[in-house]
Amino acid sequence: MAGPSEILIIGGGGHGRVVADAAELLGLDIEGFLDDHREAQLATQSPRFTWQGALPGSRAGAPDRPWILALGDLKARRAVLTVLSASAGPLPINIIHPRAIVSPSACLGLGIFAGPGAIIHACASVEHHAIINSGAIVEHDCAIGENAHIAPGAVLGGNVTIGPDTLVGLGARVLPNIRIGGGCIIGAGAVIVRNVPDGSTVKGVPGR
Numbered sequence: 001m002a003g004p005s006e007i008l009i010i011g012g013g014g015h016g017r018v019v020a021d022a023a024e025l026l027g028l029d030i031e032g033f034l035d036d037h038r039e040a041q042l043a044t045q046s047p048r049f050t051w052q053g054a055l056p057g058s059r060a061g062a063p064d065r066p067w068i069l070a071l072g073d074l075k076a077r078r079a080v081l082t083v084l085s086a087s088a089g090p091l092p093i094n095i096i097h098p099r100a101i102v103s104p105s106a107c108l109g110l111g112i113f114a115g116p117g118a119i120i121h122a123c124a125s126v127e128h129h130a131i132i133n134s135g136a137i138v139e140h141d142c143a144i145g146e147n148a149h150i151a152p153g154a155v156l157g158g159n160v161t162i163g164p165d166t167l168v169g170l171g172a173r174v175l176p177n178i179r180i181g182g183g184c185i186i187g188a189g190a191v192i193v194r195n196v197p198d199g200s201t202v203k204g205v206p207g208r
Ligand SMILES: CC(C)(COP(=O)(O)OP(=O)(O)OC[C@H]1O[C@@H](n2cnc3c(N)ncnc32)[C@H](O)[C@@H]1OP(=O)(O)O)[C@@H](O)C(=O)NCCC(=O)NCCS
Pocket: 133, 151, 152, 168, 169, 170, 185, 186, 187, 188, 189, 190, 201, 202, 203, 204
């Protein structure tokens, strides 16, 4: 029987490992993880991380305790969110690594992960289930859409907008005031100098 303070991690792969590490540093009690693979990577990280069942939507129902989505793949994350949005139950929780920096004037939704070294600066807003990964910088007044992923080392200048379900790849740079649509992939190391429409893949310097 789960205790009242226990949390559930949805996704037991590489990103699940990172989220579990941060949760432990925060002193949270991890009840276990959901994954379609009982032998997912998280199972080998620590005997404390026990497999609790399949991902919602395949065989299992909605989580019965606070949860965080820790799959890395944005499409797989969206599929789980679609299932969970139709169910009532405990709310998702934010896991903000103790070495992340979040401005007191930033506005965070629910189910957000911020990794070690991430910075979410003044008056930025981050919608539900977004990932601000290790060392990523979200400058002042940025708006990050639901389930977007700002990958490790990516840097967004001030007042950048990132649409939902968009990946900003490893180490990419986005110039201030740029708007990137939803469902985009920004390649690792790209420098984005113009607005990007929904559903685009952009790579290179400057990004094309
Ligand atoms: C840009 C990206 C989406 C392209 O993926 P893809 O369509 O599968 O591309 P491919 O690997 O087939 O490569 C196609 C071409 O693009 C080049 N390319 C791939 N990624 C590139 C990048 N980031 N920047 C510049 N060129 C890139 C390849 O060298 C190849 O060039 P060629 O045709 O001259 O040989 C992908 O490489 C990428 O950067 N994804 C982001 C990954 C990431 O940061 N994830 C976060 C993990 S936490």
